[in-house]
Amino acid sequence: MGEYQNVKVSVEERIAILTIDHPPANAFDTRTVMDLNAAFDEALANPEVKAIIITGAGQFAFVAGADINEINALKGHDDAKEVVVKGQQLFSKIEASPKPVIAAINAVCLGGGNELAMSCHIRIASDRARFGQPEINLGIIPGWGGTQRLPRYVGKGKAFELLFTGDMITAQEAFRIGLVNKVVPAGDVIKEAKGLAKKIVSKSALSLAAIIDAVNKGLEMDLQDALLYEAEHFAKLCETYDMREGVAAFLQKRQAKFEDR
Secondary structure, eight states: OOOOSSEEEEEETTEEEEEEOOTTTTOBOHHHHHHHHHHHHHHHHOTTOOEEEEEESSSSEEEOOBOHHHHHTOOSHHHHHHHHHHHHHHHHHHHHOSSOEEEEEOSEEETHHHHHHHHSSEEEEETTOEEEOGGGGGTOOOOSSHHHHHHHHHOHHHHHHHHHHOOOEEHHHHHHTTSOSEEEOTTOHHHHHHHHHHHHHTSOHHHHHHHHHHHHHHTTSOHHHHHHHHHHHHHHHTTSHHHHHHHHHHHTTSOOOOOOO
16 A cells, blocks of 8 residues: 555555554644545555554554644634535545444544544544543634534533533543443554454455445434335345355354455
């Protein structure tokens, strides 16, 4: 895969690892957003990649938020809106990715970093990680989905509390309220994310993509429409090679060998 200034990319065992590397705090400036967008597009287009891990370099931060100097340099309404729309488009692309995306949160995860993590399908956090949406302290609000995804994960009341105060919470509290899936010892985050990704890539890519689409779009529908949408995905998968292989493997008491077709 390509080389980028602020994002390091590697591929192993059908897993792409995108590491945000913008010292000292992996802040989201324009270059970092552009690099992550390009690296993510490349991972999506790579037929050898079935799952994606996003993490941060170093011990201090996953992503410590947006670049405050760039926020300070915004020239007005149109300039500011253009910046947030670009970030929203990237995070919406990650959320809608047909390939499962795991956030391996190694340290501080604030503002745009937390918004990035919430756009991933699964979040694994170091026990030293800290989470928050501190935009209120700058006299602004989250602009990359924080006011929308946070209440969907933790509920309206808790989201208001975190958004109103700008307070940071521990990884353990983030797990308790449903913001992260798992908390592991510092240093084990990538290992845990890789282990989970290896399990995921052994499944059918067709089923994985259908699950992501059914969950994401179904949550925006009423229940009956969502059930019909799920049924359509189920019916389409029943016409695939992978469905026949999965059923045969079950009946023959062996491991399925999916071919993603």
